[in-house]
Amino acid sequence: MKSLIWFRQDLRLADNLAVCEAFALAKTELANFDKSTCPQVEALYIVSPKQWQSHDVAPIQIDFIERHLNILAQGLAALGVKLTVVTLPWFDDVMDWLPNFLTDNQIDQVFATQEPEFNERKRDQQLLDIGLPITFVAQDCIINAGEVKNLSGQMYKVFTPFSKKWRQIASSKMIAPLHVPAPIGPAIAEPDPIVFETDHFTKKVSSNLWRAGEGEAKRILDYFCQQHIQDYQLERDFPALDNTSKLSPYLAIGVISAKQCLATALSYYPEALVDDTSPAKTWINELAWREFYRHLLVAFPRLSKGKSFNEKGDDVQWVNDDVQFAAWCEGRTGFPIIDAAMRQLNQTGWMHNRLRMVVASFLTKHLLIxxxxxxxxxxxxxxxxxxxxxxxxxxxxxxxxxxxxxxxxVFNPMNQSSKFDPDASFIKHYVPELAQQSLKLIHQPLFIEQSEIRFNEDDLFGNVAPQDKVTNQAYPSPIVEHSAARKRAIEVLSALKR
Structure with missing residues (x-):
């Protein structure tokens, strides 16, 4: 019997139930075959460029996926498994292609990981409906979607009770990640390099700032748990400090699993799920937030369709100013903490979590976008x-x-700036034109009606002659005034009252 592992957002060999199930099935049949013709395992990855574009998948993430597929192909080859990478523009194209692939390669059983998104779940159900022999394993969460329920048997709509129940269930389980299975056969030849067809992508952004590989992700996890997890609660909100795990890129494409993260944290702090004073509790709570949002996506499919969870969100009269949106995107709002955060995103493909909240609040509430x-x-x-x-x-x-x-x-960006980047070291790194400005000016930027005016600190305080003004690189004044923007936001967003 020949089995196929269909990789998706689980680009790893360790703690991969689909891999283990495929290998187990093949090894069960092994005794009935001569080793020269023993059952085989094959692997598949489908690149869906049109679907990815419709889902706004970032070019930098696509590059990260490509790098990890090359590493995965090598790891599979060492286990005696060939990885096939095929390009099918849309999910719907899988319907016609996959049955023929299974027939041509004499595949008897497919193993793949469930995904929580609506289009992905719809695709998988259609494949089952046409009778394909696919087993979808649940492993994208530590506790499967639908298992954390309130007393009415429903999905929680508030995080705190969800997290309490989630921790209770997790503490009763054996959190033991699966090992990489033993080879199914002799190692096969070194695979050819995997390069996504550039015709399908408008651009490619290098992800080389991030090291690739399962081993690297595990090293980052171990180092974080050894050195930083105990200080995470105190230091996690300061973007200039390198004290967050930075595992999110690896979790997003499944290079490491959430279960591996929890198991490693528990290896250092075994009581973290039941002891509210544990130094690891705050970081483990972030894993619970990840699960909360993934469970919601399954329980409420409309979240995958751009719908507000609170239906009163449809009544909000957004301003949606294109010019202000462009300023926000490009990091030139005149609020240094906002601009530094957006430039971090644009330059690295990542943003500190505290700043994600601050810039999102600014866009939706200060700018009403x-x-x-x-x-x-x-x-x-x-x-x-x-x-x-x-x-x-x-x-x-x-x-x-x-x-x-x-x-x-409404987050006050000035207070967020002075509280979480007090010496402005993060701001000055990403907004170098402010490197020589005082902390007072950086944390309390002055609102000037003519936002195109360029200034330096002396200019603002009237200490230099006109001919000496604008000696620094241009930096805009704030595009909105905080107090007025806050008042407007509260008035407009009052439509969200439940």
Missing amino acids: DWRWGERYFRQKLIDGDLAANNGGWQWSAGTGCDAQPYFR
Whole structure:
């Protein structure tokens, strides 16, 4: 019997149930065959460029996927398994292609990991409906979607009770990641390099700032748990400090699993799921947030379709100013903490989590721009793009989501700046034109009606002659005034009152 592993958002060999199930099936049949003609395992990855573009998958994430497919192909080859990479523009194209592939390669059984997104689940159901022999294994979460329920048997709509129940269930389970299975046969030849056909992608952005490979992801996880997890609660909100795990790009495409993350944290802090004083609790809570949003995506499919969780979000009268949106995207709003965060995103494909909340609040509340605009821009840029987390975070910030930030809570970017980047070292790194400015001016930028005016600190305080003004590189004054913007936001977003 020949089995096929269909890789998706699980580009790893360790703790991969689909891999283990395929190998187990083949080895069960092994005794009935001569070793020279023993059952085989093959592997498949489908590149869907048109579908990815419609889902706004970031070019930097596509590059990251390509790099990891090359590493995965080598790992599979060492286990005696060939990886086939095929390009099918749309998910619908799989319907016609996959049955023929299974027949041509004499595949008896397919193993693949369930995915929570609506289009992916629809595709998989259609494949089952036409009778293909596919087993979809649940492993994208530590606790499977649908298993964390309230007393009414429903999905929680508030994170805190969800997290308590999630921790209770997790503490009762054996959190033991699966090992890489033993080879199914002799190693096969070194695979050819995998290069995505550039005709299908408008551009390619290098992901080389991020090291690739399962081993590298595990090293990052181990180092974080050894050195930083105990200080995570105190230091996680300071973007200038390198004290977050930075595992999100690897989790997003499944190079490492959430179960591996939890198991490693528990190896250092075994009581972290049941002890509220554990140093690891705050970081483990981030894993619970990830699961909360993924469970919501399954329970409420409309979240995959650009719909507000709170239906009153449809009544919000967004301003949607194109010029202000462009300023936000490009990091030239005149609020240094906002601009530094957006430039970090544009330059690296990643943004510190505290800053994701701050810039999302600024876009949706200070500028009154629809959260979907920001969600899409993030998805087009993020190396760790993930629909569940991205949608959940944006709707939380806008006040339209499940267990969302209240509409009347508007982050003050000046306070966020002075509190979480007090010496402005993060800001000065990404907004170098402010390197010589005082902390007072950086944290409390002055609002000037003519936003095109260029300034330096002396200019603002009237200490230099006109001919000596504008000696620094241009930096805009704030595009909105905080107090007025806050007042407007509360008035307009009051439509979200439940």
